[in-house]
Amino acid sequence: MSLPGESRLRAFMAKARGLLHGHRHDGEFDEEMQEHLQRLAERFVAQGMPRGEAAAAAQRQFGNTTLLKEGRRELQTFLSLEALWHDVRYALRMLRKNPGFASVAVLTLALGIGANTAIFSIVNAVLLQPLSYPQSDRLVALMRSSPAGNQWSTSVPKFMVYREQTKVFESIAAYDFAGPGINLASGDRPEQVKGIHASAGYFEVFGAPIALGRAYTAEEDRPGGPRVAVISNGLWRRRFGGDPTIVGRTVELSGDPYQIIGVLGPEFKSVPPADIWLPLQADPDSTDQGHYLRAAAQCDRKRRSGRRRRQ
Amino acid sequence: MDTKRSEVLQGTLDLMILKTLQALGPLHGFGIARRIEQVSRDVLQLNEGTVYTSLLRLQQRGWIAAEWGTSENNRKAKFYSITKRGQKQLAVEAENWERISDVIGRVLRLEPER
Numbered sequence: 001m002s003l004p005g006e007s008r009l010r011a012f013m014a015k016a017r018g019l020l021h022g023h024r025h026d027g028e029f030d031e032e033m034q035e036h037l038q039r040l041a042e043r044f045v046a047q048g049m050p051r052g053e054a055a056a057a058a059q060r061q062f063g064n065t066t067l068l069k070e071g072r073r074e075l076q077t078f079l080s081l082e083a084l085w086h087d088v089r090y091a092l093r094m095l096r097k098n099p100g101f102a103s104v105a106v107l108t109l110a111l112g113i114g115a116n117t118a119i120f121s122i123v124n125a126v127l128l129q130p131l132s133y134p135q136s137d138r139l140v141a142l143m144r145s146s147p148a149g150n151q152w153s154t155s156v157p158k159f160m161v162y163r164e165q166t167k168v169f170e171s172i173a174a175y176d177f178a179g180p181g182i183n184l185a186s187g188d189r190p191e192q193v194k195g196i197h198a199s200a201g202y203f204e205v206f207g208a209p210i211a212l213g214r215a216y217t218a219e220e221d222r223p224g225g226p227r228v229a230v231i232s233n234g235l236w237r238r239r240f241g242g243d244p245t246i247v248g249r250t251v252e253l254s255g256d257p258y259q260i261i262g263v264l265g266p267e268f269k270s271v272p273p274a275d276i277w278l279p280l281q282a283d284p285d286s287t288d289q290g291h292y293l294r295a296a297a298q299c300d301r302k303r304r305s306g307r308r309r310r311q
Numbered sequence: 312m313d314t315k316r317s318e319v320l321q322g323t324l325d326l327m328i329l330k331t332l333q334a335l336g337p338l339h340g341f342g343i344a345r346r347i348e349q350v351s352r353d354v355l356q357l358n359e360g361t362v363y364t365s366l367l368r369l370q371q372r373g374w375i376a377a378e379w380g381t382s383e384n385n386r387k388a389k390f391y392s393i394t395k396r397g398q399k400q401l402a403v404e405a406e407n408w409e410r411i412s413d414v415i416g417r418v419l420r421l422e423p424e425r
């Protein structure tokens with residue numbers, strides 16, 4: 001019988017199933033065969049044949065059972081690589097003959113795989129991978145919860161309360177959102193870079209590695225403190241050629257001279273991304289109600305961040 | 312064996328089984344063999360086991376479906392029935408067969424030219 005393409009495909013799938021399930025149905029077929037032989041024999045006996053002859057006659061009329069089983073196996077499996085290759089080539093030919101079907105199939109696969117890859121990379125980064133900070137299991141972001149809703153932003157006076165009046169954190173830091181950018185003038189060309197104003201605890205909270213020099217201290221992070229800056233590894237290499245004597249150099253940031261006191265390690269990535277960190281130098285007595293800061297903290301060693309903390 | 316009985320032509324068993332299932336409804340292998348025997352009036356020589364090979368082939372192509380049930384003598388038996396796709400295929404094959412046998416018939420009736 002001639003075979004339309006769809007049925008060839010079905011036969012191929014049946015073989016593939018046979019490959020997976022082995023010969024689970026062999027037993028069923030044995031049963032079917034025995035039943036058939038028995039009924040043939042009974043029929044011969046009913047026609048007057050002696051019982052001994054009937055079984056042999058039934059067998060003759062039925063045919064060679066071993067050959068039959070082999071034939072079935074052939075139908076259920078890819079007998080050789082060659083046959084498999086034939087089937088694969090046939091499938092490819094059919095795809096070429098039906099470009100519409102082929103493109104829909106390919107598109108469906110592409111979208112399916114693509115969507116799953118995209119979803120997985122997000123889930124992987126957000127849920128499965130730990131944050132890329134050392135001791136990230138103790139790192140928390142501070143959120144204010146009120147009947148009006150939850151807010152991640154904080155103000156200078158609130159930060160001062162967190163810093164001075166809580167004992168659950170080993171270190172705590174406030175930082176701004178990097179703002180519109182800082183004009184960096186040094187050498188021959190000016191450049192605008194992102195800078196974060198952060199309190200002195202920032203580097204400890206995020207475990208920022210210091211490659212050269214040092215981070216600024218709490219002493220320097222006071223109103224009227226010195227103009228010092230910590231720069232990223234990327235900026236150091238790109239802008240200053242990886243100069244090992246950079247520490248102590250003065251650069252101009254948005255018109256004011258700042259002294260570079262430290263360079264971070266290349267592995268550190270901040271959120272939001274930035275190339276320069278400047279002391280926040282917030283006034284502990286400030287009454288500024290501007291909520292332009294975020295706060296993050298390291299819990300002390302005994303308290304892991306597994307459960308939610310309320311203040 | 313009777314020399315007048317002819318072998319079943321390659322591929323025609325599938326067609327016969329499809330037609331049998333379409334005409335008689337669900338049947339087990341033994342029933343199919345009996346029906347073919349009856350219709351062929353002892354003209355065909357059939358190794359009844361080959362019915363099962365054919366049934367498996369038809370099943371793989373989705374033209375028939377199989378289900379376990381109880382036979383008329385109260386024994387467990389696998390019943391085969393034709394599917395929608397099988398009905399379509401049967402129509403195509405039957406028409407094919409008519410055309411071919413018609414052509415062969417005409418060829419065989421040709422008189423030698425004088």
